[in-house]
Amino acid sequence: MNEAIQTQYNKAPNRKLYFITISIIILALLIWSFIGVDITGLDQKGTGLAVNIVRGIVTPDLEFLFDFSTQGVPYLLYETIAIALLGTVFGSLLAIPISFLMAPSVVSGPVAYITRLVVIFIRTIPSLVYGIMFIRVTGPGAYAGVLTMSITSIGMISRLYVDVIENLDRGVLEAMTSMGCTTYQKIRYGILPQLFSSFLSTTIYRFDMNLRDATILGLVGAGGIGAPLIFAMRSYRWNQVGSILIGLVVLILLVELFSNKLRSRLVSGTK
Amino acid sequence: MIEFINVNKTYPNGVTALKDVNLKIEQGEFVAIIGLSGAGKSTLIRCINRMHEINEGTLNVDGVNVSNLRGKQVRDFRRKIGMIFQSFNLVTRTTVLNNVLVSSVPELSFWRKTLGLFPKEKKIAALEALDKVGILDKAYNRVDQLSGGQQQRVALARTLAQNPSIILADEPVASLDPVTAKVVMDDFKRINQEMEMSILINIHHVELALEYADRVIGVRKGEVVYDGKSEDVTQDVLNNIYGSLTEVPHMDDPEEAKV
Amino acid sequence: MEETVYDKIFKPKTYTLENGKTVKQRASRTPLILLLVLIATYASFRTTGADLSLLLKRGNQFFVIIIGMFPPNFEFLSNIWGPLFDTIQMSLLGSLAGALVAVPLALLSSSNIIKNAFVNGFFKFFLSILRTLPTLVLALIFTFLFGLGTMAGMLSIFIFTSSYVGKLMYEHIENVDMGAFEANESMGLSKVEAFRYAIIPEVLPTYLSVSLYAFEGNVRYAAILGYVGAGGIGLVLNERLGWRDYPSVGMVLLVLMIVVFIIERVSEYFRRKLS
Numbered sequence: 051m052n053e054a055i056q057t058q059y060n061k062a063p064n065r066k067l068y069f070i071t072i073s074i075i076i077l078a079l080l081i082w083s084f085i086g087v088d089i090t091g092l093d094q095k096g097t098g099l100a101v102n103i104v105r106g107i108v109t110p111d112l113e114f115l116f117d118f119s120t121q122g123v124p125y126l127l128y129e130t131i132a133i134a135l136l137g138t139v140f141g142s143l144l145a146i147p148i149s150f151l152m153a154p155s156v157v158s159g160p161v162a163y164i165t166r167l168v169v170i171f172i173r174t175i176p177s178l179v180y181g182i183m184f185i186r187v188t189g190p191g192a193y194a195g196v197l198t199m200s201i202t203s204i205g206m207i208s209r210l211y212v213d214v215i216e217n218l219d220r221g222v223l224e225a226m227t228s229m230g231c232t233t234y235q236k237i238r239y240g241i242l243p244q245l246f247s248s249f250l251s252t253t254i255y256r257f258d259m260n261l262r263d264a265t266i267l268g269l270v271g272a273g274g275i276g277a278p279l280i281f282a283m284r285s286y287r288w289n290q291v292g293s294i295l296i297g298l299v300v301l302i303l304l305v306e307l308f309s310n311k312l313r314s315r316l317v318s319g320t321k
Numbered sequence: 322m323i324e325f326i327n328v329n330k331t332y333p334n335g336v337t338a339l340k341d342v343n344l345k346i347e348q349g350e351f352v353a354i355i356g357l358s359g360a361g362k363s364t365l366i367r368c369i370n371r372m373h374e375i376n377e378g379t380l381n382v383d384g385v386n387v388s389n390l391r392g393k394q395v396r397d398f399r400r401k402i403g404m405i406f407q408s409f410n411l412v413t414r415t416t417v418l419n420n421v422l423v424s425s426v427p428e429l430s431f432w433r434k435t436l437g438l439f440p441k442e443k444k445i446a447a448l449e450a451l452d453k454v455g456i457l458d459k460a461y462n463r464v465d466q467l468s469g470g471q472q473q474r475v476a477l478a479r480t481l482a483q484n485p486s487i488i489l490a491d492e493p494v495a496s497l498d499p500v501t502a503k504v505v506m507d508d509f510k511r512i513n514q515e516m517e518m519s520i521l522i523n524i525h526h527v528e529l530a531l532e533y534a535d536r537v538i539g540v541r542k543g544e545v546v547y548d549g550k551s552e553d554v555t556q557d558v559l560n561n562i563y564g565s566l567t568e569v570p571h572m573d574d575p576e577e578a579k580v
Numbered sequence: 581m582e583e584t585v586y587d588k589i590f591k592p593k594t595y596t597l598e599n600g601k602t603v604k605q606r607a608s609r610t611p612l613i614l615l616l617v618l619i620a621t622y623a624s625f626r627t628t629g630a631d632l633s634l635l636l637k638r639g640n641q642f643f644v645i646i647i648g649m650f651p652p653n654f655e656f657l658s659n660i661w662g663p664l665f666d667t668i669q670m671s672l673l674g675s676l677a678g679a680l681v682a683v684p685l686a687l688l689s690s691s692n693i694i695k696n697a698f699v700n701g702f703f704k705f706f707l708s709i710l711r712t713l714p715t716l717v718l719a720l721i722f723t724f725l726f727g728l729g730t731m732a733g734m735l736s737i738f739i740f741t742s743s744y745v746g747k748l749m750y751e752h753i754e755n756v757d758m759g760a761f762e763a764n765e766s767m768g769l770s771k772v773e774a775f776r777y778a779i780i781p782e783v784l785p786t787y788l789s790v791s792l793y794a795f796e797g798n799v800r801y802a803a804i805l806g807y808v809g810a811g812g813i814g815l816v817l818n819e820r821l822g823w824r825d826y827p828s829v830g831m832v833l834l835v836l837m838i839v840v841f842i843i844e845r846v847s848e849y850f851r852r853k854l855s
Contacts, residue, residue, distance in 0.1 A: 139617075178818075400768040435776070
């Protein structure tokens with residue numbers, strides 16, 4: 051084996067220390083987490099419940115499932131959608147000015163930073179806490195749910211909007227300036243079209259996620275399908291639980307299908 | 322030795338890829354395969370290492386009937402055949418050495434494979450392969466820092482580290498500038514002569530083909546229309562391979578020799 | 581340009597150029613879309629009983645709670661650490677396990693690795709279903725099955741993370757350059773080996789970035805999970821709110837905010853390094 055090769059072999063950059071340190075840290079974290087979480091298995095009662103739930107899904111309460119009055123699953127799902135829809139609409143509208151205030155390219159550094167902190171504060175408060183707070187205002191019911199959804203949406207949506215604003219194509223504006231356009235024209239024809247389709251796409255995506263969150267608002271009495279679900283579970287009415295779960299899954303699958311189609315249409319430009 | 326006996330291949334949509342192919346290539350030959358794009362050159366060489374499958378006929382490589390291989394046998398079979406691609410097909414985010422080492426993966430134990438811990442002798446073998454193509458000094462560079470010619474040589478080193486008996490190359494120099502292309506072709510020639518490896522190259526550049534290869538196979542619409550020594554290739558032969566007068570490269574015109 | 585039903589009702593405008601060529605411009609869809617959105621919004625208003633004037637009248641009630649949170653009760657801090665760590669541990673374990681399981685799931689869903697349409701379709705569908713189940717509903721069900729506590733929370737996070745990371749990863753994998761993978765197979769590597777050496781190095785940065793991002797979100801979410809009884813700091817929150825002990829609630833939220841802030845900064849730092 052010739053010398054050149056031997057030298058090269060010895061010159062291998064030593065990343066071992068780096069990898070070992072990181073592995074140790076991760077391992078330590080893992081072990082720490084393991085100790086903390088008490089891994090309970092399915093006990094006797096638990097298995098029984100699991101079986102019941104599965105049974106409930108397979109033999110759902112069809113009457114409940116297809117009851118189109120205000121007590122039935124379809125209406126509750128509809129109410130959940132309505133909550134999610136309004137929450138998303140309000141949230142995205144409110145998020146627009148907030149996102150502009152967070153964008154370093156629009157406002158000054160400190161202002162942007164402060165707004166970001168405020169938004170983080172808003173985002174950290176769990177949605178259920180908001181639920182309780184709003185119930186004091188509106189009383190229990192779907193309205194509280196709407197308001198809760200609005201606020202929780204602001205956090206996520208404004209963050210995504212800011213990304214869109216920051217990534218605006220400045221080239222278009224430059225071209226427009228060279229053509230002699232006024233500021234209004236630049237905003238109306240250069241900026242808004244870009245923002246609009248991205249904002250819309252973000253909003254639709256968030257609607258999808260809001261729908262999942264809206265289902266649980268019922269916990270605090272803020273409307274939607276959460277409350278009946280919990281009632282049914284607490285009273286061991288498994289076939290009702292089954293029908294609610296089925297309705298829920300069907301709904302979300304449909305919405306996801308629909309929103310995916312819509313978003314890909316927006317992106318690919320067929321309108 | 323590679324042997325095609327009455328080989329036919331048709332794609333599911335009815336298009337004929339290979340028709341009545343009969344070839345015999347001995348160990349140690351340097352063969353260039355020329356023809357129009359879509360004539361079947363790529364398909365031809367990919368059948369040899371079973372990247373594509375044939376519908377009819379027999380294909381024997383070193384005494385093994387390629388169509389009869391199953392599962393792990395295919396993988397073991399491919400160890401002995403190296404392949405070079407037009408777009409190099411390297412992992413650009415990692416080092417040159419790591420790319421060459423990949424060729425030894427099938428021989429490693431489970432844990433070494435999974436964690437990427439290569440034993441010393443494999444590393445030395447890889448470094449030696451790099452030395453043979455003249456880029457030993459770049460061993461620890463990231464692949465995306467290298468030029469096209471250098472990357473193709475890394476690919477070549479990767480293949481050499483396999484210790485194959487046959488090297489298949491699909492347009493290996495098409496992405497390279499003329500000077501670098503020659504360097505790479507020189508490497509192929511040297512490997513062919515020093516290590517007696519069979520080399521089959523698909524190539525657009527007729528002049529290079531005639532300059533480096535001992536034997537030329539012309540493919541047209543899936544059929545072998547010429548099979549003979551490169552000295553014997555005349556303008557008429559080229560006309561036949563490439564089909565029409567307008568598309569044919571002219572032998573004496575260096576500009577036009579590239580198709 | 582394909583003519584749809586809409587075009588039959590609202591005919592496209594035809595422009596005729598000087599040289600006789602004609603161009604059709606479809607009538608804009610925007611008015612229709614706007615109308616639909618407005619109708620949906622109105623219907624939602626009716627269903628939910630949303631009433632803006634109510635906001636104005638009783639809006640101050642909202643702030644009653646917030647004001648009650650100041651000043652936060654610092655003495656409550658000692659009660660927070662335990663549950664807080666629970667929450668972080670729960671998210672960490674769930675996220676880690678989820679990220680790991682996501683790898684084979686993504687592999688099986690990728691049409692360019694496993695060329696079996698049936699397998700791809702099945703796993704993609706499986707991932708969709710997992711993502712579909714609202715995490716909170718899952719957590720709820722799990723508290724029934726596994727009892728109150730961190731196990732339930734960890735499982736829900738685990739399921740969500742594996743489907744979230746899994747989906748993003750197979751989308752990424754399907755768009756990756758397959759050249760090196762093909763080369764590896766031609767050298768005699770098995771599909772799994774080729775995946776490990778050609779695909780994983782390519783997608784690793786994205787994988788780590790996505791997993792980190794999921795962890796970030798999971799920590800925040802874990803607080804909510806606690807609310808349904810799935811352990812951690814949410815339980816404390818639930819309890820304190822029930823007692824209307826707003827200063828303590830304020831303390832919990834303050835601590836939560838700081839922790840989330842730190843985690844997000846660290847996560848952002850690493851994610852930027854990865855791209």
